[in-house]
Amino acid sequence: MRSAQFIVNTLVIPVLVGLVVAFAVLLWAPQLVTPTAPQAPAVTYAPIAGIGPMPEQTTAAPGSSMAHMGPVSYADAVDRAAPAVVNIFTRKVVRRKTHPLFDDPFFQRFFRTNPEPNERMQSSLGSGVIMSPDGYVLTNNHVIHGADQIVVALHDGREVNATVVGTDPEADLAVLKIELENLPQIQVAHDSQLRIGDVVLAIGNPFGVGQTVTLGIVSATGRNQLGLNTYEDYIQTDAAINPGNSGGALINAYGELVGLNTAIFSKSGGSQGIGFAIPAEVASRTLTDIATHGTTIRGWLGIEVQESTPQLLTALSLPQALTGLIVTGIYPDGPADQAKLAIGDILVRINNQDAANARSAMNQIAALRPGDGIDLEFIRAGQKMQTHAIAGQRKAHQQ
Structure with missing residues (x-):
């Protein structure tokens, strides 16, 4: 009898107490026994233009619904820009080419009862951007080229004739002027470093x-x-x-x-x-x-170049790994001539930028203003040399 009481006191009662405690824990505090998932790195969501403000430092784990949140609307961005974007309609008189005899009323009697008009109106359309509140509008040159009449239609419904201030056919740009009050103006991005994927x-x-x-x-x-x-x-x-x-x-x-x-x-x-x-x-x-x-101002170096090729490098006994622009022509008394550059020199750097692409180098120099300095690194007779040129003003069809 004593041994049975001992077993109950030492074994059965503790087990029953343990089961009761375990049941209470499972019932009222299940999180204490639920396995904890690994902590996922927090994702921070910043406000995005066109959406409106978002809560600061909002965090969510990847895979949650918030982790897939993105821009739901760009309406604010469009509202800022759209009023300054205009429709452009152009009209051009096109004359029909005919033999002079067909313009003679006497001969017209033998060919047709109702002669076709020698002139017709040709219309085209495009777009433009209001760049300033005083009415300067940018568009492409090909939109207004040869037009006899240019009509600008604003986002708010107003229409007005435009005059051509000037054109830059080499870059396909044109500047128009309209005379209206209370014109919207687009904002130009200050940070020009666009990234792929923006x-x-x-x-x-x-x-x-x-x-x-x-x-x-x-x-x-x-x-x-x-x-x-x-x-x-x-x-x-x-x-x-x-x-x-x-x-x-x-x-x-x-x-x-x-x-x-x-x-x-x-x-x-x-x-x-x-x-x-x-x-x-x-x-x-x-x-x-x-x-x-009244015209576009571009920098000018006064050279003609050709991109290096393995064949040219072999002919000049230069390393095949060399990249640069081979000077094939120099304008007399031009900036390059005054800087003592010579035909056959190989330009390798222009203003501390690699010179490997002729088109990029031309754009780089054209972006300069007359009077700006141009640091040139080149190879002559196998030796690396340097010189300094002063940019001139480029005329049409100059390099």
Whole structure:
């Protein structure tokens, strides 16, 4: 009897107490026994333009619903930029080419009862961007080239005739002037360092349907050698750009101008995800030059160059790994001539930037102002040398 009591006191009662405690824990504090998942790194969400403010330091684990949150609207960005994007309609008188005899009323009696008119009106459309409250509008030169009348239609419904202040055909840019009060003005992005993958929106008047916004990303920067213009330094984007978008705005997610829509690569005539825009800083500089001087001011070095090739390097007994621009011509008394550069020299650096691409080097020099210094590193007779040139002012068709 004593041993049985001992067993109950020492074994059964503690077990029963333990079961009761375990049941209470499971019932009222299950988190104490639930395995803890590994702590996932926190994801911080910053406010994004066009969405409105988001809670500061909001965190979520990858895989949660918040981890997939992104921009739900770019309406604020569009609201900032759209009022300054205009539709441009041009009219041009086209004269029908006929033999002079057909213009003679006597001979017209023998050929047709109702002679066709020798002139007809040809219309085209495009887009533009209001750059200042005093009415300066930027667009592409090909939008207004040869036009006899240019009509600008604003986002608020107003229409007005525009005059051409100046054009820059080599960069496909044109500056117009309109006379209206209370004009909106687009904001130009101060940070010109676009990155591949940045979100951009194209605003314009495709096919004349009215102002339209399309979304994409920056696909590439610095595109050249496309054969479109003399000066090419394009932003490439997959935002849909169609006929009529030319001259319209390419904006960032903050509603700031980053480019001027210019061209598309297409086999069908419509958007195929490869569009090109002139960088905003290039367009803005052209606007300032034309408004101030009546023409675009570009730097000039006064040389003709050819990119190095293995065959040329072999002929000149130079290392195959050498990259540079071989000087093939020098304008007498030009900046390069005055800096004692010679035919056969190989430019390897211009203002501390590698000189491997002729088109990029031309754009780099053209971006300078007359009087700016140009540090040149080159190879002559196998020896690396340096010289300093002073940029001149480039005239049409000069290098």
